[in-house]
Amino acid sequence: MSMFDTIFLYPPIHCTQCQTLIGETQTKVFGNLLKNYKIGDMVETSEVKTGIIEEHLYCPNCGASSQNIFITIWHSLITGIYLESTEAEAKLLSIDRADILNHLMTHQRSYEELLRRYLNLYHTIEGYHEYITASATGREWDPGIRFLSTRVSEFVKSKDPLFAILESFKPLRTEEYEEEVSDE
Numbered sequence: 001m002s003m004f005d006t007i008f009l010y011p012p013i014h015c016t017q018c019q020t021l022i023g024e025t026q027t028k029v030f031g032n033l034l035k036n037y038k039i040g041d042m043v044e045t046s047e048v049k050t051g052i053i054e055e056h057l058y059c060p061n062c063g064a065s066s067q068n069i070f071i072t073i074w075h076s077l078i079t080g081i082y083l084e085s086t087e088a089e090a091k092l093l094s095i096d097r098a099d100i101l102n103h104l105m106t107h108q109r110s111y112e113e114l115l116r117r118y119l120n121l122y123h124t125i126e127g128y129h130e131y132i133t134a135s136a137t138g139r140e141w142d143p144g145i146r147f148l149s150t151r152v153s154e155f156v157k158s159k160d161p162l163f164a165i166l167e168s169f170k171p172l173r174t175e176e177y178e179e180e181v182s183d184e
Ligand SMILES: [Zn+2]
Pocket: 015, 016, 017, 018, 019, 020, 059, 060, 061, 062, 063, 064
């Protein structure tokens, strides 16, 4: 099986042939582990530790792959994706501490956001579990103030509470890392 990794493009790049916005592209230069990367991620499996990797940009709409992108790697950190090799080179040479801290801060923010969503999910399921346990024994469920930060009270009124919870906690694009979870 031919394997590859996916690199997300922020912002997306317009296909020069059909103008479609391309938000991700496949690459075989990072170890082909079916992993997803974006700017600010470390790629320890990359053979290039510091340098520029040229990659074809494939358009899923028209199939064109004549356009190239230039990925800058600085000590295994993906620092940027550019359309011109000269720009990639200039940016790679001018990386400074502020850039690195910026990537670090982005990671910290996304960690905090993920943690917040996880705890919200946990407490939502916890509240729903209490609700069905109470219902099963004929007791009335009183969420009190414990689930105020969640939408449990709203979900239990829905026809299919579990479905409503799932809909509300669908993974975000950035969370769909290790595997595809939103194939519909
Ligand atoms: Zn195209």
